[in-house]
Amino acid sequence: MVPEPRTALPQLRRGVLEFCVLALLGDEERYAYDIVEELGAMDGLVTSEGTIYPLLSRLRRDELVATRWRESEQGPPRRYYRLTATGTRSLATFAEDWARFRDSVDQLVNPRGTP
Amino acid sequence: MMTTADPRVVAYLQRLEEAASGLRAERRAELVAEIRDHISSRLADLGPPAAGEDPVERTLARLGEPEEIVAAAADDAGTEVAPERGFHPSPRTGPGGMEAAALVLLLLGGFVVGIGWIAGVVLLWMSARFTVAEKLLATLVWPFGLAAPVLFGGLIAVSGGPGCPTTVPSAGQSVGQCSAAAANPLGIALLVASILAPIVVAAVLWVRASRRAAKG
Numbered sequence A: 001m002v003p004e005p006r007t008a009l010p011q012l013r014r015g016v017l018e019f020c021v022l023a024l025l026g027d028e029e030r031y032a033y034d035i036v037e038e039l040g041a042m043d044g045l046v047t048s049e050g051t052i053y054p055l056l057s058r059l060r061r062d063e064l065v066a067t068r069w070r071e072s073e074q075g076p077p078r079r080y081y082r083l084t085a086t087g088t089r090s091l092a093t094f095a096e097d098w099a100r101f102r103d104s105v106d107q108l109v110n111p112r113g114t115p
Numbered sequence B: 001m002m003t004t005a006d007p008r009v010v011a012y013l014q015r016l017e018e019a020a021s022g023l024r025a026e027r028r029a030e031l032v033a034e035i036r037d038h039i040s041s042r043l044a045d046l047g048p049p050a051a052g053e054d055p056v057e058r059t060l061a062r063l064g065e066p067e068e069i070v071a072a073a074a075d076d077a078g079t080e081v082a083p084e085r086g087f088h089p090s091p092r093t094g095p096g097g098m099e100a101a102a103l104v105l106l107l108l109g110g111f112v113v114g115i116g117w118i119a120g121v122v123l124l125w126m127s128a129r130f131t132v133a134e135k136l137l138a139t140l141v142w143p144f145g146l147a148a149p150v151l152f153g154g155l156i157a158v159s160g161g162p163g164c165p166t167t168v169p170s171a172g173q174s175v176g177q178c179s180a181a182a183a184n185p186l187g188i189a190l191l192v193a194s195i196l197a198p199i200v201v202a203a204v205l206w207v208r209a210s211r212r213a214a215k216g
Helices: A009-025 A032-040 A049-061 A085-109 B007-022 B025-046 B055-063 B066-075 B097-111 B115-126 B132-140 B147-159 B171-182 B184-215
Strands: A065-070 A078-083
Touching (some): A009 A078, A032 A078, A032 B025, B025 B066, B097 B147, B097 B184, B132 B184
């Protein structure tokens, strides 16, 4: 039997998804459903939307995001997420790391610069 | 929400709840509530289904398997897993915060207009770490804790001084204060004893609860 070709996608997702959440928050305050909705709509980023909720609560525990409850017009109050100072710094560091990382990988995998 | 009453949604949330049984109760409840909110928000967003569409199925499929969601929650921290699941020895070796709060409130809560002491009694009787006899003892020695002897002592001090007040406003009221002050050494001994008693009771309860916890 021929072995399956490998894919790095699950590992990549694991590594970068939390920074995508941080990036999505930017300087805006958003509630969880909204975040999940937007991430879920992006190609290849999320396979199971439900897993973003535990991710959000981990970011909260690690104090990269802060939350507060706000009344909503329809339905119960919602928990809104925003970046903390540590979250903002983590995001900035990631942006630099990612650019270097991406360029290096591109040079090897895609040396001519065309996909 | 009407939309989460769909039997498939109910079954999904049930599976999630079961899969999450290894998480701490508080985390489990939060996760299930978040996913339930997500489902109702999404179904409200999708609106009435067009022909051949099944919004419930689509919503649940995009959420992923409940087990997968729980795995993501349990993934990051060992502390996420409840101790009884056997991954960690129980971190609770002594009586918990509730027991400490109960004993402190029993002693000092009486100063908060009595309400604090009542809260202490409630916590005391809710705790599973004290016996009924201990609970009775702690409730009866003394009602309102240290506030009782202090208040009592304050009355002696106010009416106090050697000898009785020269003006006796109403007989029944001042006789008790007067005699308590007159029997000075005995009065003070009683006062000291009544202050020590609740402290001793609280200390004994704490030590006994600690020993029980240590034995498992």
